[in-house]
Amino acid sequence: MKLRLGINGFGRIGRMLLRAYLSGLTQFDHHLDIIAINDIADAHTLLHLLKFDSTHGRLGVDAWLQDNHLILQKNGQTLCQIVLLNQKNPTDIAWGELGIDVVLECTGHFRSYDDASLHRLSGAKQVIIGAAPFDNVDASIVMGVNDEMLHRDLPIISGVSCTTQALVPLLHTLQVYGIDSVMMTEIHAVTADQTVLDQAHRDLRRARASGQNIIPTTSSSINASVRVLPFLQGKLNGHSIRVPTANVACIDITVIFHTDPTLDDIRDLLRHTSQNRLRRIMDYTDEPLVSSDFIGDTHSLIIDGTELMQAHRQFKILAWYDNEVGYANRLLDMCVTLGKTN
Known part of the structure; x- marks a missing residue:
């Protein structure tokens, strides 16, 4: 039924x-x-x-x-x-x-x-x-x-939220290497909560014109992610930056692990997961794409393989998502x- x-x-x-x-x-x-x-x-x-x-x-x-x-x-x-x-x-x-x-x-x-x-x-x-x-x-x-x-x-x-639906599967996957800490920047398209021109808002930055500014603000995904994955308590923090585009967002995370995976280890893990266990949820691309290329994508997140980076024990990972369709x-x-x- x-x-x-x-x-x-x-x-x-x-x-x-x-x-x-x-x-x-x-x-x-x-x-x-x-x-x-x-x-x-x-x-x-x-x-x-x-x-x-x-x-x-x-x-x-x-x-x-x-x-x-x-x-x-x-x-x-x-x-x-x-x-x-x-x-x-x-x-x-x-x-x-x-x-x-x-x-x-x-x-x-x-x-x-x-x-x-x-x-x-x-x-x-x-x-x-x-x-x-x-x-x-x-x-x-x-x-x-x-x-x-x-x-x-x-x-x-x-x-x-759309961001939590993107962030949590990624961190849940990476936990195989033991996450020590994560910093996240959510780069997000404008939403109806923002204003076209400057006007009063409880968040003084969101009070500013959405089409004229890059606007730092809070992200509800931090607390929500900890609620779903309690092991992240005290290990995860971050914020959101609203940018003057109509749709599509990305999360840019920096992760430090307990263990010592290589960049290839991380790449192989994410590619394999996107092709198997999370194939409806996560995708992976090595194409040099921009935000508009992801309009209409139904995945929760798409790993950008061209932006995977390592500096000593720090790993940077970028993932895109259509914050509406996904x-x-x-x-x-x-x-x-x-x-x-x-």
């Missing part, structure tokens, strides 16, 4: 979830049905933003509104008929009436345990927060690392895994 999904928030991640679902129908359709989408914007605006995307281009399937439904077709075949809802408060959303199993919480607002639980008061059985949570949840999941924890008895789950695919992967636990 397919898992019935509801999406709350049809912004960047919400729309990427639907696009990822449509792109991977042969993989996702056997396990998942997207039943409903809730957003406070009007349906015509949501339809337009779904069909035309400045970063990812046109949708690639026919889409229109019929009554309160979003209809999606390709070559005359109906792919989805999705109920569109327009409620501000989670307690007013008819998840129960629609038989929703899992709500993907993608507004960025309901990130505490209590706030996410409001969806369950409306009848949803489980909630996956599409962001790092504000407090403790029943499980913080990184695909390829601890997804065996997923089951239907966990009320509130966090999909952590993350959306991981959230859907979580739902597929949940569906298989029935």
Whole structure:
């Protein structure tokens, strides 16, 4: 029986979830049905933003509104008929009436345990927060690392962040050589949390114009990574630098190990892992690529083999990721895994 999904928030991640679902129908359709989408914007605006995307281009399937439904077709075949809802408060959303199993919480607002639980008061059985949570949840999941924890008895789950989904599989893989310390710089495209022009923001640096500045700020991935991999406690630190591009990010880490691997050891480990155990999660390239080359890549991270470096016991590793498409695919992967636990 397919898992019935509801999406709350049809912004960047919400729309990427639907696009990822449509792109991977042969993989996702056997396990998942997207039943409903809730957003406070009007349906015509949501339809337009779904069909035309400045970063990812046109949708690639026919889409229109019929009554309160979003209809999606390709070559005359109906792919989805999705109920569109327009409620501000989670307690007013008819998840129960629609038989929703899992709500993907993608507004960025309901990130505490209590706030996410409001969806369950409306009848949803489980909630996956599409962001790092504000407090403790029943499980913080990184695909390829601890997804065996997923089951239907966990009320509130966090999909952590796109950066955590990239960083944790990398560090989990490298731990075979015994990590002594890690420093991370996350170089990230702008997000909707930033401003076009200077204006008030709780983070004074994020208050500055996103298109005119390189902006240092904090990264939620540090605490989230330690939550998933407790051995990193006291060994991992880092920050984020927001840059004026629309999509794709990279993590630049410097690692010191207990042992003495060679650069070839690290390269072989990462290449082998990307081709085997984590082949859906991690990729590896020796091509001299730039950020736009990774737009639309579904992996959580892509190791840049041309940027692997060593200085004595320090190793520098660079990994790219599409912070929208890669993350959306991981959230859907979580739902597929949940569906298989029935």
